[in-house]
Amino acid sequence: MIPDRAQNQLSDWLEQLRWYLWGCREGGLRDWQPYAAKPVEKTQSSDSASAMEKLSRIGVELHECTRCGLHRGRANLVFGEGSAQSGLVFVGEGPGADEDRLGRPFVGRAGKLLDKMIFAIGLDRSRVYICNVVKCRPPENRTPQADETATCAPFLFRQLEALAPKVICALGLSAAQALLGTTEPISRLRGKVLSWRGIPLVCTYHPAYLLRSPQQKAAAWQDLKEVIRLL
Numbered sequence: 057m058i059p060d061r062a063q064n065q066l067s068d069w070l071e072q073l074r075w076y077l078w079g080c081r082e083g084g085l086r087d088w089q090p091y092a093a094k095p096v097e098k099t100q101s102s103d104s105a106s107a108m109e110k111l112s113r114i115g116v117e118l119h120e121c122t123r124c125g126l127h128r129g130r131a132n133l134v135f136g137e138g139s140a141q142s143g144l145v146f147v148g149e150g151p152g153a154d155e156d157r158l159g160r161p162f163v164g165r166a167g168k169l170l171d172k173m174i175f176a177i178g179l180d181r182s183r184v185y186i187c188n189v190v191k192c193r194p195p196e197n198r199t200p201q202a203d204e205t206a207t208c209a210p211f212l213f214r215q216l217e218a219l220a221p222k223v224i225c226a227l228g229l230s231a232a233q234a235l236l237g238t239t240e241p242i243s244r245l246r247g248k249v250l251s252w253r254g255i256p257l258v259c260t261y262h263p264a265y266l267l268r269s270p271q272q273k274a275a276a277w278q279d280l281k282e283v284i285r286l287l
């Protein structure tokens with residue numbers, strides 16, 4: 057009998073291996089990290105310092121935010137994290153329970169899958185930036201309501217303007233719709249390169265959805281390949 061923790065660890069490794077092998081297959085088994093050859097960072101350190109300054113100004117404005125009802129249930133506001141120099145930003149929907157507890161984006165089960173997806177393209181969390189449309193956890197992890205998105209999205213937009221990445225990757229419907237100001241379904245938004253204020257935008261499935269619908273991982277991998285191509 058294999059203990060639960062060992063089983064979890066094992067399935068974690070297998071998942072990691074699956075994403076890695078996808079990367080190898082697409083990259084032609086050239087390197088240990090198939091897509092790591094090109095630097096993803098886009099700016100000089102002075103640009104990165106000014107991006108940091110802008111981000112910290114936005115962070116100060118959001119401190120103890122009570123602009124919408126979501127603040128009532130939050131333990132921590134989840135601003136976003138990663139490299140201010142990064143050419144790649146992932147945008148999710150909003151914090152879940154683990155994120156709310158730790159004040160960091162994508163640290164729960166969906167976050168673990170996102171880590172693997174990032175690893176499969178030859179990067180790691182420290183080399184990308186990860187944030188969400190809404191910064192406080194919606195109750196019971198429900199989809200953010202229109203007024204909550206409308207209140208919080210301007211801060212996301214300012215984060216993206218400060219970061220000025222080469223590519224934005226929207227994770228799931230809420231992020232894609234908030235960035236594009238549309239109500240189109242994700243099936244119509246993924247599989248092509250769109251644009252957010254002139255920055256290439258790739259929409260893909262949310263990792264939480266991929267955990268529930270693993271058969272869609274191949275499609276998500278196609279989207280990640282597009283991200284790599286754009287980088």
Ligand code: URA
Nearest residue numbers: 148149150151161162
């Ligand atoms: N889901 C999201 O959309 N964002 C997170 O930070 C975690 C889970």
